[in-house]
Amino acid sequence: MNTLAQTWDWLTSSANWSGQDGVWRRLGQHLYLTSVCLVISCAIALPVALVLGHLGKGGALAVNISNVGRAVPTFAVLVLLLLSPIGTWGDWPTVVALVLFAVPPLLTNAYVGMRGVDRDVVRAARGMGMTGSQTLLRVELPLATPLVLTGVRIAAVQLVATATVAALAGGGGLGRIITAGFNLASTPQVVAGAVLVAALALMVEGVFVAVERSAPVWARGQAS
Amino acid sequence: MTATPDDCLARNEWICGDYLSTRREILWDATLQHLQLTFVSVALGLLLAVPLAVAARRLRWAAAPVLGVTTILYTIPSLAMFSLLLPVYGLSASLVVTGLVLYSLTLLVRNILAGLRSVPAEARQAARGMGYGPTRQLLAVELPLALPAAMAGLRIATVSAVSLVTIGAIVGFGGLGNLIYSGMSTYFKAQVLTASVLCVVIAVAADLVLLGIQRVLTPWSRPTRRAAA
Numbered sequence: 332m333n334t335l336a337q338t339w340d341w342l343t344s345s346a347n348w349s350g351q352d353g354v355w356r357r358l359g360q361h362l363y364l365t366s367v368c369l370v371i372s373c374a375i376a377l378p379v380a381l382v383l384g385h386l387g388k389g390g391a392l393a394v395n396i397s398n399v400g401r402a403v404p405t406f407a408v409l410v411l412l413l414l415s416p417i418g419t420w421g422d423w424p425t426v427v428a429l430v431l432f433a434v435p436p437l438l439t440n441a442y443v444g445m446r447g448v449d450r451d452v453v454r455a456a457r458g459m460g461m462t463g464s465q466t467l468l469r470v471e472l473p474l475a476t477p478l479v480l481t482g483v484r485i486a487a488v489q490l491v492a493t494a495t496v497a498a499l500a501g502g503g504g505l506g507r508i509i510t511a512g513f514n515l516a517s518t519p520q521v522v523a524g525a526v527l528v529a530a531l532a533l534m535v536e537g538v539f540v541a542v543e544r545s546a547p548v549w550a551r552g553q554a555s
Numbered sequence: 556m557t558a559t560p561d562d563c564l565a566r567n568e569w570i571c572g573d574y575l576s577t578r579r580e581i582l583w584d585a586t587l588q589h590l591q592l593t594f595v596s597v598a599l600g601l602l603l604a605v606p607l608a609v610a611a612r613r614l615r616w617a618a619a620p621v622l623g624v625t626t627i628l629y630t631i632p633s634l635a636m637f638s639l640l641l642p643v644y645g646l647s648a649s650l651v652v653t654g655l656v657l658y659s660l661t662l663l664v665r666n667i668l669a670g671l672r673s674v675p676a677e678a679r680q681a682a683r684g685m686g687y688g689p690t691r692q693l694l695a696v697e698l699p700l701a702l703p704a705a706m707a708g709l710r711i712a713t714v715s716a717v718s719l720v721t722i723g724a725i726v727g728f729g730g731l732g733n734l735i736y737s738g739m740s741t742y743f744k745a746q747v748l749t750a751s752v753l754c755v756v757i758a759v760a761a762d763l764v765l766l767g768i769q770r771v772l773t774p775w776s777r778p779t780r781r782a783a784a
Contacts, residue, residue: 402758496632529630529639
């Protein structure tokens with residue numbers, strides 16, 4: 332119980348929120364890293380997945396890449412990148428690692444969503460004289476949107492988690508509060524940092540669930 | 556740490572045979588710890604997940620809270636999860652095991668429940684018609700039919716656990732993660748690469764072993780691959 336009270340004290344003391352190592356700056360870094368990497372990952376993964384899904388090719392790759400992503404430890408990739416030549420380029424090792432782990436869920440879900448579109452609908456679109464790209468953009472993409480959004484949600488939560496682990500390898504973000512707490516042997520600070528990270532992850536998940544709920548009926552998917 | 560000036564250890568190369576031969580014991584201990592942490596966590600997770608999934612299947616009101624709580628647990632990043640358990644367990648292996656159990660719970664409960672739900676109503680009715688009580692129906696009909704989905708979940712949970720053990724390095728119980736962590740602070744490339752590769756090898760080997768077990772346990776069905784959740 333003592334730790335809980337001390338954690339509360341840590342979280343409510345304004346000195347911990349401001350300054351170079353303060354919560355606000357770390358939170359800003361965390362959100363910045365997460366959103367930049369989410370945009371990069373979407374820009375890389377979604378076009379590839381949509382085109383592959385449209386053509387019906389590369390399915391084994393798109394589905395299995397998630398399993399590969401799960402087997403490779405985030406921490407190992409971060410450290411390997413840190414020791415590699417790009418390790419000296421500031422935030423780049425973190426950005427590369429974050430993107431690497433956000434791409435698989437995006438790729439898999441978008442691909443599965445595209446393949447899940449009713450073939451009769453696609454044939455009807457072709458019968459109406461739509462070209463390949465028209466079918467992709469006006470028929471398949473809208474119908475695949477629920478799963479694409481699910482992929483984006485999983486990727487966003489994954490990014491928050493990976494950005495936290497990046498602190499172990501010297502990256503910025505809220506994870507730094509936790510690692511600093513461990514270095515100081517300050518359990519209250521460790522727990523306070525963990526509470527902040529957990530709250531952020533749950534909030535990101537909550538925002539995406541709310542977006543999915545408020546989307547038009549055709550874009551609503553099954554949470555999976 | 557006294558290496559002759561002209562070997563791959565001194566040159567700090569990524570791939571180094573001398574590292575393997577001189578640090579065999581360290582590597583072996585770390586691998587063993589990695590395997591123990593993974594096995595204990597997944598086994599405990601399975602032990603808890605089966606009754607939870609059965610409860611969620613049998614009692615309508617239990618499904619939503621069980622799925623909700625496990626989903627929330629899964630959303631919490633691993634480093635935060637371990638840190639939240641610090642006041643309870645201190646710097647110990649139990650901390651890592653508890654964190655990993657909580658993660659495997661989500662994957663296992665979700666998959667076992669999906670398996671139980673996919674049991675055809677006809678099969679359950681036939682069991683009842685043959686005079687099976689609820690317990691016998693569960694053990695002899697529903698659980699075997701849920702096995703393929705449950706094994707798919709077990710494989711995902713095991714592979715994830717192997718990878719997450721490395722984060723345990725923050726409290727000193729991370730198996731091969733400990734070697735990666737110490738290799739990072741000393742820029743010891745061979746150690747980091749060797750430990751990372753071993754992690755992936757363990758994950759792939761565990762997956763293949765479980766796939767083999769699944770084939771033996773369910774001779775009547777081909778394993779179903781489901782998209783990652």
